[in-house]
Amino acid sequence: PEQFAMPEESINAAIDQAVAxxxxxxxxxxxxxxxxxxxxxxxxxxxxxxxxxxxxFNNAILASxxxxxxxxxxx
Numbered sequence: 001p002e003q004f005a006m007p008e009e010s011i012n013a014a015i016d017q018a019v020a021x022x023x024x025x026x027x028x029x030x031x032x033x034x035x036x037x038x039x040x041x042x043x044x045x046x047x048x049x050x051x052x053x054x055x056x057f058n059n060a061i062l063a064s065x066x067x068x069x070x071x072x073x074x075x
Contacts, residue, residue: 004055011040013043021039022039
């Protein structure tokens with residue numbers, strides 16, 4: 001949702017820094033995602049986590065709307 005979006009420049013800077021740190025620290029494989037999510041959240045003061053939570057809520061709402069429409073069409 002647009003109202004929960006972070007400024008592109010700040011989120012990109014946080015992601016770039018987190019990726020660079022992961023590479024420097026040798027974080028690879030299944031450890032990459034948790035490391036990157038945690039580090040980006042830390043670098044953004046928690047704003048990225050708030051945005052991600054709202055994205056999950058929005059996706060759940062969208063999925064339910066799609067399911068209702070599908071049921072209406074085939075039901």
